[in-house]
Amino acid sequence: MPKYIFSLIVDDEPGVMQRVVSIFSRRAVNISRISVGPSEISERTARIILSFEAEPRKAKFMRNLLSRLISVKKITQLKSDDAVIRELVIIKLKNHHENILEQIKQLTRDSNVALVNYVKGYAIEISGPSVEIDHILNHIDQKYVTEIVRSGIIALKK
Amino acid sequence: MNMLSGSEIVLEVLKSRGVKTVFGLPGGAIMPLYDELYDETSIRHILVRHEQGAAHAADGYARVTGEAGVAIATSGPGATNLLTGISTAYADSSPVIAITGQVPVQYIGKDAFQEADLYSLVIPITKHNFLVKDVNDLARIVNMAFDIALSGRPGPVHIDLPKDVQTKKATRKIVFKQFYTGKTPILSLRRIKQAANIIMKAERPVILAGGGVIISNAAEEIRLLAEMLPAPVATTLMGKGAISEYHPLSLGMIGMHGTKPANYAIMESDCLIAVGCRFDDRATGDEKTFAPKAKIIHIDIDASEIDKNIKSHLSIIGDAKEVLKSLIYYMQTAGLKKENTQWMSRIRQLNKDYPLPEPEETHPIKPPLIIKKMNSILKEDDIVVTEVGQCEMWTALYYKPRKPRTAVFSGGQGTMGFGLPASIGAKAAKPDSTVIDIAGDGSFLMMCHELATSVENNIPVIAAIINNRYLGMVRQWQELFYEKRYSYTFLGEKTNFVKLAEAFGAKGIKVTRCSEIKEAFITAIKSGETTVIDFEVDRECNVFPMVRPGGQIDKMIG
Numbered sequence: 001m002p003k004y005i006f007s008l009i010v011d012d013e014p015g016v017m018q019r020v021v022s023i024f025s026r027r028a029v030n031i032s033r034i035s036v037g038p039s040e041i042s043e044r045t046a047r048i049i050l051s052f053e054a055e056p057r058k059a060k061f062m063r064n065l066l067s068r069l070i071s072v073k074k075i076t077q078l079k080s081d082d083a084v085i086r087e088l089v090i091i092k093l094k095n096h097h098e099n100i101l102e103q104i105k106q107l108t109r110d111s112n113v114a115l116v117n118y119v120k121g122y123a124i125e126i127s128g129p130s131v132e133i134d135h136i137l138n139h140i141d142q143k144y145v146t147e148i149v150r151s152g153i154i155a156l157k158k
Numbered sequence: 159m160n161m162l163s164g165s166e167i168v169l170e171v172l173k174s175r176g177v178k179t180v181f182g183l184p185g186g187a188i189m190p191l192y193d194e195l196y197d198e199t200s201i202r203h204i205l206v207r208h209e210q211g212a213a214h215a216a217d218g219y220a221r222v223t224g225e226a227g228v229a230i231a232t233s234g235p236g237a238t239n240l241l242t243g244i245s246t247a248y249a250d251s252s253p254v255i256a257i258t259g260q261v262p263v264q265y266i267g268k269d270a271f272q273e274a275d276l277y278s279l280v281i282p283i284t285k286h287n288f289l290v291k292d293v294n295d296l297a298r299i300v301n302m303a304f305d306i307a308l309s310g311r312p313g314p315v316h317i318d319l320p321k322d323v324q325t326k327k328a329t330r331k332i333v334f335k336q337f338y339t340g341k342t343p344i345l346s347l348r349r350i351k352q353a354a355n356i357i358m359k360a361e362r363p364v365i366l367a368g369g370g371v372i373i374s375n376a377a378e379e380i381r382l383l384a385e386m387l388p389a390p391v392a393t394t395l396m397g398k399g400a401i402s403e404y405h406p407l408s409l410g411m412i413g414m415h416g417t418k419p420a421n422y423a424i425m426e427s428d429c430l431i432a433v434g435c436r437f438d439d440r441a442t443g444d445e446k447t448f449a450p451k452a453k454i455i456h457i458d459i460d461a462s463e464i465d466k467n468i469k470s471h472l473s474i475i476g477d478a479k480e481v482l483k484s485l486i487y488y489m490q491t492a493g494l495k496k497e498n499t500q501w502m503s504r505i506r507q508l509n510k511d512y513p514l515p516e517p518e519e520t521h522p523i524k525p526p527l528i529i530k531k532m533n534s535i536l537k538e539d540d541i542v543v544t545e546v547g548q549c550e551m552w553t554a555l556y557y558k559p560r561k562p563r564t565a566v567f568s569g570g571q572g573t574m575g576f577g578l579p580a581s582i583g584a585k586a587a588k589p590d591s592t593v594i595d596i597a598g599d600g601s602f603l604m605m606c607h608e609l610a611t612s613v614e615n616n617i618p619v620i621a622a623i624i625n626n627r628y629l630g631m632v633r634q635w636q637e638l639f640y641e642k643r644y645s646y647t648f649l650g651e652k653t654n655f656v657k658l659a660e661a662f663g664a665k666g667i668k669v670t671r672c673s674e675i676k677e678a679f680i681t682a683i684k685s686g687e688t689t690v691i692d693f694e695v696d697r698e699c700n701v702f703p704m705v706r707p708g709g710q711i712d713k714m715i716g
């Protein structure tokens with residue numbers, strides 16, 4: 001099934017996530033990633049970026065249903081070829097092992113994933129497109145890792 | 159400056175919006191608002207006996223007027239009692255404003271007495287909802303509730319109003335203005351032209367009018383379009399009244415219990431102009447075989463209805479009245495000249511060959527006869543509301559409304575118990591119209607206590623009970639699809655509806671013979687009193703014609 005990413009500008013008020021999410025849950029569509037943050041448009045609005053898989057007709061239906069919500073001010077569909085799409089990952093190191101730092105440096109070298117921070121001895125932060133992050137996480141040595149957190153995606157139309 | 163309290167603000171906004179009648183029942187968390195209502199002379203409060211009745215009454219009021227209906231309840235159980243009514247209104251796009259008390263702001267979330275999380279409960283069954291935490295937001299919120307409920311595709315709006323917000327005084331002056339203009343779609347002239355071109359090429363056009371036609375007051379445009387093409391008009395259940403059913407181009411209702419001419423015409427059509435309908439499964443039957451030869455033009459104000467159930471060839475997003483006006487105008491200027499002689503004679507033939515079964519004057523009474531006799535008595539502004547089941551489908555088949563907003567059904571939800579309170583709402587709005595609830599004996603008992611509301615508030619409605627002693631529609635399915643295994647559908651025969659009516663101070667009339675039907679209606683209308691007519695009918699009479707669930711709509715039983 002095709003993947004879709006929607007960027008919504010919504011009223012920043014209690015329950016707004018519930019409204020958005022229930023549109024999907026009622027139609028048995030799984031939201032694979034979702035992130036929310038303040039929007040630059042005004043203090044009273046927030047931006048939600050969510051992604052899901054669906055048949056095109058269903059995706060269009062979801063978009064129309066979302067646009068019916070009074071709390072949703074704007075919807076933009078983002079496509080990988082005309083948007084910057086990023087996910088942030090924090091990898092917590094086991095016993096302060098630094099061994100995988102080199103490994104990650106290697107793996108990120110020829111990719112769109114950036115090593116954005118290294119909290120000495122504790123954690124490594126990387127950011128990039130989800131697919132390439134999947135690739136990197138599949139190739140690092142799990143024995144040096146205790147925990148991995150991945151954010152939802154954030155994305156912006158080019 | 160003398161600042162208003164939350165309760166005063168609510169009433170001021172209601173008045174500024176022209177609200178003259180509200181329906182409700184008080185309790186602890188809504189007492190400040192009721193205290194304010196006590197002295198209010200320009201708003202009539204109708205005390206119901208169950209909050210569900212208030213929601214249905216507000217809904218009935220909204221459907222016959224096109225204005226917002228208002229229901230008020232207390233927190234917790236009072237508020238949850240409204241839910242069925244709100245959900246019924248949502249399914250049929252009815253502008254109901256539900257206001258409920260809530261525990262004071264500082265108690266919210268602490269399982270306080272009579273606290274229920276209405277905010278979460280109503281999200282999936284309202285167009286929008288609010289929890290008011292600051293009295294200074296209240297005027298804006300109540301105003302917005304009206305704008306939201308009435309704009310675009312209408313729908314219910316809920317306002318959760320904590321008790322302390324009702325008593326607190328605002329520190330800002332209240333402003334009356336429109337806060338929300340709706341998400342008005344821009345009409346695509348290109349699509350209007352495309353539609354006109356398809357329609358002008360069509361040889362067998364059919365218009366399908368749904369509830370959206372009623373809501374947007376587009377009945378006149380439907381008639382104009384039908385006569386100019388010419389094209390016959392079928393309606394959905396919610397669309398009944400979109401065209402006078404005495405009009406020669408009217409086909410009646412489509413669908414599972416539609417008329418044969420309507421279903422056949424749809425299946426033969428090469429161009430289906432569907433206006434303000436959502437192609438519900440009860441209307442389309444098997445969607446894969448629905449209108450197989452037709453180019454479907456779907457006109458709706460809600461983009462999410464397009465291609466949801468039936469894929470259209472062309473869609474136009476917009477208000478039905480606006481779209482039809484432009485369509486008619488465009489076709490007139492483009493010099494449409496069509497005869498459709500063959501198609502018109504085919505339609506005449508269909509109407510002649512497949513009239514509704516004529517109910518005979520036998521004993522016991524065949525229910526359709528009751529509806530037919532009622533038709534002959536009613537005037538064009540009189541209103542028929544129904545409960546749910548066979549009673550509803552017999553009405554849908556045999557009742558012939560002449561005007562929009564004179565046929566009221568719970569369509570999307572099929573809520574038993576809707577009819578009586580909705581009739582009360584309708585009668586409160588239209589005191590000069592006779593209002594009749596065609597009730598099933600099962601449905602009637604779900605809200606029969608609202609007889610008290612009708613009697614005590616002097617809002618005289620007529621409940622005509624098609625008393626078959628069965629949950630008849632379910633029994634019909636058991637007969638047809640479950641080998642006559644009548645599992646828990648017989649209701650027994652001890653309930654005495656005449657005595658029940660009298661116990662509430664209403665009139666009760668028992669009718670067992672065909673010859674008494676007309677007389678009973680006339681007596682009830684003339685009396686000006688709340689009247690229950692108990693029609694003892696053929697218990698195992700079935701609603702025909704009928705399409706099997708999920709079947710092709712021209713394959714009809716009966």
Ligand SMILES: Cc1ncc(C[n+]2csc(CCOP(=O)(O)OP(=O)(O)O)c2C)c(N)n1
Pocket residue numbers: 545546547548549550571572573574575597598599600601602624626628629630631632
């Ligand atoms: C609240 C509710 N409960 C159950 C149903 C399922 N149901 C649909 S029709 C029907 C029978 C209605 O019986 P009655 O009111 O006597 O009408 P009849 O079909 O006999 O005319 C039932 C139980 C429903 N629609 N609504």
Ligand SMILES: [Mg+2]
Pocket residue numbers: 598599600624625626627628629630
């Ligand atoms: Mg019955």
